[in-house]
Amino acid sequence: MISSISEQALEESSRSTHTARALMELREKILSGDYPGGTRLFEVPLAETLQISRTPVREVMSRLSEEGLLDRLPNGGFAVRSFTYADAVDSIELRGVLEGTAMRLAAERGVSQEGLERLHALLGRLDACFSEDFGEVDLEAYSSLNSAFHALVVKLSGSTVIRREIERATRLPFASPSAFLSGRAHVAAFRQSLHIAQDQHRSIVSAITAREGARAESLGREHARIARKNLEYAVHEAPELIQTVPGLVLLSS
Template sequence: MAKSGQQILTTLRQMILSGEFAAGARLAEIPTAEKLGVSRTPIRIAFRALEQEGLLNKLSGRGYEVRSVSIEEIEGAVEVRGALEGLAARRAAEKGLTEEQKFRFETLLKIGDTLFEGHFPLMETDIEHYHDMNKAFHQLIIEVADNQAIAIALSRDEHIPFASVSALAYDKSNMIEETKRFQFAHTQHHHIYQTIVSKQSARAEMIMREHAHATLGHAHRYHDVDKKEGIKLIKNKSH
C-alpha cells in the first residue's frame, strides 16, 4: 500500500531523531526517495516541512543538511509553547464556548476515542488520524482564545524540533508504549475541554501547560543519541 505524505514525513522525522540520518549528513531527494521506495514529490514536501520544524537546514546548492539541536533549545521552546497554549486555554475558558465550538471540540474528542477503542496498539494509519485530530484540537483552542499575538508567537516557536504540535514523532518498533503515550495525551484533551467548558480558567491553563510539557519526556529519549552521531540532543553538562 502506498504511503501517505504524512507517513513519509513521520518516517523521515523519526530517521533523523533516531540517528539513522546523522547530524551534519546531507540529504537529497533522489537517494532518499529510492531509500523509502517513493517518488520525489512527497520527499520534497517532507524536506520543506522538516526545514520548518528546525530538523533540516537548506543548503545553498541542492539538498538539505541534518541540524544539530541541543536539549536546552528544545526545553526552552516547549516551555514557551506551554506558556502560550496555557494562556490560550485560560482565555478560552474565560470567554466561554459557543454551541458550535462545543460541537467541534466534542467531534474531535470522539474521533480520538474511536481510534483508541478500535485498535491496540495503534497502527500507522491510526496515528496519522490522531495527528490530524490533535492538530485540529490545538488549533481550535487558539481560535477560541482569539488573540492574534498568541497565534503569531506560537508560529515563531514552531521552528524548533518538538515545539510544534504538528511535529509528531513515534517509535514504530514500540507501538504498545507509543499507543499508551498518545492515549494519555488524549485523556488530557478531555480534561482540557472540560475545564474550558466549565470556565475553570486557572485549571485549564495548568493542564494545558502540563500537556505541552509531556513532549519533553519524548525529547529526552533522544538526548543520548549523539553516541550514534544522530541529531545530538545533548544535555548541557552544567545542568
C-alpha cells in the same frame, strides 16, 4: 494583452509551485539528516540538487531560516542549524506555556456553542482512534486529529498574537504537538502516553467549557510535558529512535 497576462500568471504559478516543492524537499532532507547540523549550503549545488534556479533557492533558504532550521552566516549564506538537548526541551516548554495561555484565554473569554461543538466533535474522533480494548491506536489518524485539536484550541482563544507565536514556536518539528506520534505505535512508552494525552484532552475541553481559566492553563502546560517525557525517553533510553523523530538528528551531543 489578455494572453500576455495569462502567460505571466501561469509563469508565476509555475514558479511558486517549483519553490514550494523545493522548500518541502530541502526541509525533509534537513530533518532526515541528509545535511547534518553545521553544514553550509551553497546556492549553485543546491539549485542543481533541487532542480530550480538560484533565486528561488535563496527564497527557500530564507524561509527555512525563519522556521529555525537554518542560520544566516555573518559573511553571507546559510548553514544547517544544530540544536542542543536543552534547546529541544526549551522549545517544548515554550509551546506548553503559550498553549496553556491560549487555553486560559479561551476559557475566560468564553467559546461559542459552535466552537464547543467543534471541540467535542474532534474529541470524539480522537476517541475513535483507539480500539475498544485500547490495545491498538490508529496513529496516522490520531496524529492528524491531534494537530487539528491543538490548532482549534489556539484559534478559540481569540488571540491572533498568541496564535502567531505558537505557530512560530512549533515550527521546530520536535516541538510540535504531534512530534512523537507518526510511525511509532510499536514503542510502548509512546503508545502509553497517548492514553494520558487523550485523558488530558478531555479535561482541557471540560475546563474550557466550564470557563475554568486557571485549570485550563495548568492542563495545557502539563499536556506539553508528555512531549518532553517522550523526548527524554528517545534521547536517554532509546537513542535508536532519534533517527525516526523528525528533527532529532539535528541535536548535537
